Amino acid sequence: MITCEEVLREISNYLDEGLTSELRAQVQEHLRICRNCKVLVNTARKTLTLVADHFVMELPHGVSGRLIERLGIR
Amino acid sequence: MVSADNASDQELVRRVQQGENEAFATLVHRHERSVYWMIHGILQNQADSEEILQETFLKALQHIREFRGESQFRTWLVQIAINEARMRRRKYRTSLHDSLDEERDPDSPFRPRELTDWRPNPEAAFAREELTALLHRATRSLPKNYREVFLLRDVQHLSNEEAASVLQISVPAVKTRVLRARLMMREFLAPHLKLRWRDRFLARVQRRGRST
Numbered sequence: 098m099i100t101c102e103e104v105l106r107e108i109s110n111y112l113d114e115g116l117t118s119e120l121r122a123q124v125q126e127h128l129r130i131c132r133n134c135k136v137l138v139n140t141a142r143k144t145l146t147l148v149a150d151h152f153v154m155e156l157p158h159g160v161s162g163r164l165i166e167r168l169g170i171r
Numbered sequence: 172m173v174s175a176d177n178a179s180d181q182e183l184v185r186r187v188q189q190g191e192n193e194a195f196a197t198l199v200h201r202h203e204r205s206v207y208w209m210i211h212g213i214l215q216n217q218a219d220s221e222e223i224l225q226e227t228f229l230k231a232l233q234h235i236r237e238f239r240g241e242s243q244f245r246t247w248l249v250q251i252a253i254n255e256a257r258m259r260r261r262k263y264r265t266s267l268h269d270s271l272d273e274e275r276d277p278d279s280p281f282r283p284r285e286l287t288d289w290r291p292n293p294e295a296a297f298a299r300e301e302l303t304a305l306l307h308r309a310t311r312s313l314p315k316n317y318r319e320v321f322l323l324r325d326v327q328h329l330s331n332e333e334a335a336s337v338l339q340i341s342v343p344a345v346k347t348r349v350l351r352a353r354l355m356m357r358e359f360l361a362p363h364l365k366l367r368w369r370d371r372f373l374a375r376v377q378r379r380g381r382s383t
Binding site: 102105106108109110112113115133136137139140141143144145147148149150151152153154155156157160161163164165167168170 | 192193195196199200203204205207208217221224225228229232280281283285286287288289293294299300302303306307310325326328331346349350353354356357360361364
């Protein structure tokens with residue numbers, strides 16, 4: 098059984114699906130019984146979803162027009 | 172001929188290289204938002220970010236013939252943007268500010284403290300702009316080495332290898348930083364997004380109800 102410490106170290110690779118299937122299974126087994134690590138993984142995953150969906154927004158007014166103008170490619 | 176809007180980046184780059192500058196406008200429209208918000212994530216102010224956005228695309232246009240397609244156009248563009256933004260930051264910052272911004276003890280493992288579950292649907296609790304502002308505050312709270320890696324990996328969606336090549340650091344260094352950056356982002360967001368006491372209480376009652 099792997100420890101919370103090891104899960105913490107592998108969270109990022111786990112979310113990126115970059116673990117070997119063996120290590121992945123060990124993490125999943127740990128998450129099944131450890132509530133703290135489960136919360137940690139779920140909220141870390143949610144953090145990435147929120148960033149992917151909401152970080153980039155429209156440009157401030159006028160930025161796009163001034164960019165095209167500066168490039169002289171209108 | 173594929174219309175500009177449907178053409179791939181690669182195809183558009185090829186057209187620009189053959190002298191069709193209008194194709195560059197499509198590339199600009201496609202990438203300006205994500206490049207702008209990445210630059211803004213580094214420089215934190217609108218005037219500088221706009222100027223660096225212009226410098227980035229200007230440089231890309233001037234050097235487009237040197238782009239050989241070994242990487243994706245987007246990665247190449249991000250590389251230019253990050254170099255320009257770093258140069259601008261260096262111009263402004265005193266060494267005092269820079270040292271304050273560095274991670275004090277990068278080797279000590281990061282200890283998550285907030286271990287309460289989050290509300291099932293945080294998007295519903297915030298207006299869109301509030302949520303974006305919160306995410307920007309969270310990124311701003313990261314030391315700059317972590318912030319850059321985070322923006323490249325989780326906003327620009329570059330791979331570990333691409334981020335390593337843009338920042339000219341090793342892939343293991345990218346992985347170490349992205350782990351810490353993600354945990355720090357999560358820690359910053361947690362107080363805003365976690366279940367309130369009342370909901371936690373109700374969830375506990377429900378769990379107990381199920382187990383009996």
